Amino acid sequence: MVNITIDGKPIEAREGSTILEAALENGIDIPHLCYHKGLSRAGACRLCGVKVRIGERWLNKEGHAPHSMHITACTTEVGEGMEIVAHDAELKKARQLIIEFLLAANKHDCMVCESNGVCELQRYAYELGVDQKNLRFPSPEYTEPVDDSSEAITRDLNNCILCARCVRACQETTVQRIWHFYGRGGIDDTLPKMKLIAGFDQPLAETECVSCGNCIQVCPTGALTEKLAHFKGRPWEFKKVRTICPYCGVGCQIELWVKDNKIVRVYGCEDAPDNKGALCVKGRFGLDFVSHPDRLTKPLIKRNGKFEEASWDGALDLIADRFKDLKDKYGGDALSGLSSAKCTNEENYLFQKFIRTCFGTNSVDHCARL
């Protein structure tokens, strides 16, 4: 452990953690937008600038007198004896300006934004008191067209703050490398303005995107959102249900956002040890079957060539009777069991136990082995 102080508060920080991580783990928030747990350190938004001193020596380089250059908390690892100033008037002024820049860079509109309420830009704008009405810079007059070519992901560059979280998530977590930055900072006839592109600046649907949606999960604003969740509820209206993804045996932990007893959004739980927030396309976008009208909610029994609704007991009795008949007639080895990867380990255990003891056969297998 490393002993540091942040704004005078003594903290024992993990060795190798950054100042920002140490602060967050100890309940101190340093404003940050490009940092995301589990992604590489970018140091791009420059919001988490702090001042660091060890003993009498300031680590900050000399800036424009009397200021000093800020050290980004998200890229600097803690060191023994660091005294960190994370909040003061000068830092606040810089952070306010950065937020002001970001708000002025695009046509942000919180009114119908899907991220309203969970947006990190909105949060810091509020906390730092940057009022969108009173920006000192004019907002652009143009609106970026929204890319909703993909079945799952909507890209609205009007909300994009170029934090590169999605770029890193796609590169480092999914390893699909769909998102890139194109262009530079410039605005010029010859140089395009920097923007987030998919593939070779294509509509998302035309790229190799696997629609895992991990970019949506890390997006701090409403730039990348679940297309199917649009206008289906504001973040604070949802009941959040933590559960395990039903699709496979990895057991990704998920959080269902449920409204009116319908699953609207799915998030990976970032504190889960197995998936650390990541999900695949099925886990994130494949749970809408739950409330699908075609879904069977009662067992059906075919009689005279027609399915007829039955009770669970009736249906199970019928199945048990038929298995029993077969076993009596041909012996247990005439039967076998194939279990699903959607089942939990516990269920699979029970399943093979059941096959062996009740069917009396060792012919039992699992779909994941095929």
Place this chain on the structure above:
Amino acid sequence: MTFEELQERAREKWKDTEESSTPIVRVGAATCGLAAAAGEVIEAIEDEVKQLNLEVKLVSVGCIGCCYAEPLIDIKKPGKPRIVYSFITPDKAREIIKDYIVDDNPRPDLAMGTIGEGEVEDIPRFFELAYYKPQVRLITENCGTIDPRDIHQYIANGGFGGLKRALSMSPDDVVEEVKKSGLRGRGGAGFPTGLKWSLCREAKGSPKYLICNADEGDPGAFMDRSVLEGDPYRVLEGMLIGAYAIDASEGYIYCRAEYPLAVELISNAINQMERDGLVGDDIMGSGFSFRFHLFLGAGAFVCGEETSLMASIMGRPGRPRPRPPFPAQSGLFGKPTNINNVETWGNIPWILRHGADAFASYGTERSKGTKTLSLTGKVQRTGLIEVPMGITIDEIVYEIGGGMKDNATFKAVQTGGPSGGSIPHYLGDTPVDYETLTALGTIMGSGGLVTMDDRTCMVDVARYFLGFTRCESCGQCTPCREGTKQMYRILDSINKGEGKPEDIPLLKEISEIVIDSSLCGLGQTLGKTVLTTLTYFPEEYEEHINRKYCRSRVCKRLSPAPCQAACPVGIDVPTYNALIAWGRFDDALEVIREDNPFPAVSGWMCPHPCEKDCTRLETDKAISIRALKRFVAEHEIKAGRRKKVVHPSPITREEKTAIIGAGLTGLSAAHDLRREGYPVTVFESKPFAGGMLRIAVPDYRIPPHIVDYEVEIIEKNVGVEIKTNVAIGKDLTVEDLKKQDYKAVLIAIGAHKPVDLRLSGSEGEDYIHAIEFLKRVKAGNREKPGDVVAVIGCDHAAIDAARTAARLGSRVTIIYPRSRDQLPVGEDILKEVEDEHIKFQHLAVPTEIVRRRDGSIKAVKCMQTELHEPCLDDAGRHRALPIEGSELFVPATTVMVSIGMESDLSSLSYKLATNELGSIIIDPETLETSEKGVFAAGDAVTGPATIIEAIAAGQKAAASIKCYLNGVEFKEPYKLVRPRMRIEPVEVEEELETFRRPDELVRPSEERLFDFEEVRLGLTEKLAVYEAKRCLRCDYEEEEELK
């Protein structure tokens, strides 16, 4: 071959060429030379040599430094020093080859200097020239001397001696040697090189890499290019030494692709070194191995930053990453990497060869050695210079650079390119070293030094550099990406005159925060340009924002077009022209009236200095600005529109002003004061206002009703009280005026007293002053002055008198001491005069009026003159000096004379301090006389001037009186001359593109010689619109859209 053998061979080869009987011709063929057409010079020399059948060794060398004098050739003949010739054209090159090589005439007229042992008569020593004297050439010692394509020449001049010495030392000792030399990174940040090396040496990991940063992207910087093009081996030797010290095995040279010659020379050098075993395995038998890779940068400025440069080599987008880890720990491909700039590497061989102490003997306490700088901008001599650290800006600008071009004033110097800042002229004694420059808010940078003169607008400089960094910002970090965008937008709006006072603190805040919080060196420095210009030139920002004025005339929307600038009262000519082109004649007239209360008078009479500066003159003829003014004024007079509107401006002030004299000066002053709400009374001794125009200038030049029209507007529409027939000094005194509570008095009585020539024979009624004659005729007495009239002098009064006499039936000759092209009247008037059969006796100066016995005049006796070069106090005209003994008679019965007029102060009966010539002494700034509150302006002070100067004098007097009445200090410029509004250009029809300047309609001479009707009839509406469309609209700037 061992290195010793190689050295031996190289020295022999060098000796053979240098001491051979074949002359050597070196041509500076670096990029700077080639851009100045050195290629053609080389062709010409080859051709000439072939034609003359000479034996000459022609060598293309790098730049010797004085890029301003390119192309340069340098000829070495056996037993003679090298002679450098500058500003060579192919023709000059041929001449020199013939004269010097064949005829042994060294042509001192074309030579710049000599290099090497021996003297040549009349040619100075090259390195003793003012440009070179303060310089110390260490890294550039071989530039311009050795052939950059021949490794032997480098070796013969001591090349690879540093490597040899290094390899005989331990790597640690090499690092120590570099540390001891005090060398600091020349890329800009100034990190101690030895320390950087030792950090990389100690780092764990293998292999280790070296990088030479040759991505020189700053506008106005070319030091690295010059070194690479003049002496590429030096940089590679430096890298080899560094590699040995750090234990690196591979090196990258990251050179921008825009330097094709440098790239060619580097790869050639690497090949030769491979051939001679100076790179590869087991170099010089030491067991040390090293390989070079040449990597071409794709043109991103930010790739000069080390982490993005490495990303670029690794095939990633050139974007910086946060440090730590530093390249020494984890650099290229994750391995320990040492990266230095071209110039740093270039210094290493010299240090190893001459020792650290020799290097450290140059420079200052903390900045050792020399620095190459690219001196560019507005200095007379530009080029690559190498100076010891600690030299002052003034020494560089004035001694090396030779001061500013065109006698302009030195204003500022930008160091460090777009990442640096501007140092103002008053800090010229600043020494150039890392610490001092940083303390001033700028940086040393890689060595770009852009000098700026008073024609450079500092706001525009900041805008320019921000425009550059805005495009070059990599875009990943917020402050730099968005900050540059916003700073550029604000600066651009200030440039366009849309700046707001709150922009200044906002710019300061953004710059500071972008510096403090950006990720890499680009963002951390780009705000310095804005901050330094804000710190050192706040007045320019203030003028742009609050007064909408650009003193350097750079910002188009805030500075006048040439015509407007030339106008003494600053009429917005392009705007009124544009309005005429749109057919908005009344609006055009209002634009003129903003600056000039006499549009009609000026339209008829103005000598139009504006037309001399018209940009259209570069294509064909100037726009007929005066005639267009007359057209709009006449258009209104004919329509009678203005007269109907009578609503004088309200009087909002109490302080009364009295103006003596209702000429153009007095009326203009009255107009300006009254328009601002001050009560004004003009006293005029004559029965009508209008001054000379109304009492002397002939009707055929300007009809009286035109003058009356505009006087009436000033009286009725503006509300100036004019009291005619009141002679101050007779009916009222100045003291009376003061008693009547006039707080300020302006004396604008004009100059009505003719100066006499005092010739013998000048007594009698047939000898008259032209002005008296004109006044007499204007008053109605149209009596013929005599059969044969000689007019002495050639001012407007003389010309008018001659033309009037011609109309009254006299034969007229004008006697003028200079030639026709020196006449102080416009070509248009001159042509009219000549059409009216008026003769000129040029080059004659009268000495006597010869009279007959009966007392009547017989002739004017003159001396012939000859013209001499003009002297300064003669307004650029040639001096006419009489030829002794010459004699010439101009027959005449009547002589009129007009050689100047002066003011008749005595009529005022008011005691004022005067000078020995009897003119009122005034403060030239405020126009105030010796008496407090009494001002004097116009012809009364200056002597006869043009109508537009008279109006300007009145306006200045009004501005000064206003300041006096308000108790504030009067300061020039009293009026800001800048565009009044922004009018879109009208589309010009294709058939009008060949339309030429129309002549005004002029009545034929046979008709006009018999009456006093107007000579000129002005432009028709159609012609006026066509003519207005000829304006090239050099005031107009395309709107640059922010995307």
